[in-house]
Amino acid sequence: MLAAKRLSLIRKIFWSTLGVSAVFGTNAFLFAFKRSEVQNIASVVENSEALRHSLTLDAPLYSYNWKRLLPYCRDPSSAACENAVSMLIMLRNRNEDYKVVFTKTFGVADTQNNVITNLGLLNKQIDSTFTEGFGLSLGSAKALGIVDPRSYLQVVVKRGMGSPNALLQMPTGLQAASRTALNSMMQFERAKRLRTSEYTDIESQVNLLFRVLILAELLVFILVSSIDLWNNNVG
Amino acid sequence: MLANIKSLLPTIPLRLSEKARYLAISLFFSSIALVSGQALLYFELHSLTLSHCRRLNLQNIFFYNQIISTTHAQSPVTTATHARDLTAPEYCHSFLVTEQSDSAGSISLHEMNNLSSDLKLRVYADRYADAEQRYADNQMNLLILLLTSNVLALVFQSIHLYQDSRDIK
Numbered sequence: 266m267l268a269a270k271r272l273s274l275i276r277k278i279f280w281s282t283l284g285v286s287a288v289f290g291t292n293a294f295l296f297a298f299k300r301s302e303v304q305n306i307a308s309v310v311e312n313s314e315a316l317r318h319s320l321t322l323d324a325p326l327y328s329y330n331w332k333r334l335l336p337y338c339r340d341p342s343s344a345a346c347e348n349a350v351s352m353l354i355m356l357r358n359r360n361e362d363y364k365v366v367f368t369k370t371f372g373v374a375d376t377q378n379n380v381i382t383n384l385g386l387l388n389k390q391i392d393s394t395f396t397e398g399f400g401l402s403l404g405s406a407k408a409l410g411i412v413d414p415r416s417y418l419q420v421v422v423k424r425g426m427g428s429p430n431a432l433l434q435m436p437t438g439l440q441a442a443s444r445t446a447l448n449s450m451m452q453f454e455r456a457k458r459l460r461t462s463e464y465t466d467i468e469s470q471v472n473l474l475f476r477v478l479i480l481a482e483l484l485v486f487i488l489v490s491s492i493d494l495w496n497n498n499v500g
Numbered sequence: 501m502l503a504n505i506k507s508l509l510p511t512i513p514l515r516l517s518e519k520a521r522y523l524a525i526s527l528f529f530s531s532i533a534l535v536s537g538q539a540l541l542y543f544e545l546h547s548l549t550l551s552h553c554r555r556l557n558l559q560n561i562f563f564y565n566q567i568i569s570t571t572h573a574q575s576p577v578t579t580a581t582h583a584r585d586l587t588a589p590e591y592c593h594s595f596l597v598t599e600q601s602d603s604a605g606s607i608s609l610h611e612m613n614n615l616s617s618d619l620k621l622r623v624y625a626d627r628y629a630d631a632e633q634r635y636a637d638n639q640m641n642l643l644i645l646l647l648t649s650n651v652l653a654l655v656f657q658s659i660h661l662y663q664d665s666r667d668i669k
Contacts, residue, residue, distance in 0.1 A: 483535075
């Protein structure tokens, strides 16, 4: 009789063990899933911080007052004009870098996002500054083997400027496109930055799942050990 | 259920037989191994956040160096404005608290966050490095404890099984 009752209790402990093991299994799966989410969010936080720092450093370039510099290119052989060309090329290269960052690192699709569109428009504006203003596009300059702003301006001086008037009108469009591109990048960064609070939330979820995991494991161990000890100590 | 347990109390042995005693010791060492494994998982989980905090601090250090080198012509106020937001996020604070002295002495978290940017970043870097070292040491010790207790559990289980096999007729 007592043996039957003992067996009945052991059977209940056995089924409880299986139940707690099922809880452990489900929890382990959720824990692994949430942990990988923590890694993803950490990556997003780091990338958005890097973008924020980069935009802070590049803001002066994107906010530059081209109306003050481009008019010096009425004399293309001047040092100030060479400086203007260097900065335009730097801005164009920076745009290309940011396009790669947004598409590869943040996974932004080319056609769907204002940021990529605005960077593209800014590049078009820079290209037309070179093509219409100086009369020599960057592509043609590359084909001629030109590698630096000074060589570029020497060729422009020899060939003759494109349209000095067009060059004087460029700053307005350039500044507008530049600031639009910068604003859209900053908006993007701000939206990503809001996700940093998600890190704390998901970390606490992972901690909770971890506590359930270890409790379930301890409970399974205690239940199984108790059956084992009891069986081996009978009689 | 409670009534069932109460009725079974006379059958629940209060003393362990010799054979069961070895099993109990084996289970004790198994439980130590189990808890060590859980503690290892705990440290691994927090190492994830610690590495993330270290990478953020590294980015801030690069950024600060860039600010200093490119804004040398601008006023200190501008430099300070750019560099002010380099405080570690809240979830990194637990790694910045230590009882030991370091390059900045034993300073509190609040005092640390009010230091100048370059000193703050350096102190953060030191504290994160110390935390990583502590984690690495603890994980090594736990791993040794886990392996040792596993072996001891197996040793005592083997004794229990030997005793058990002697009873087989």
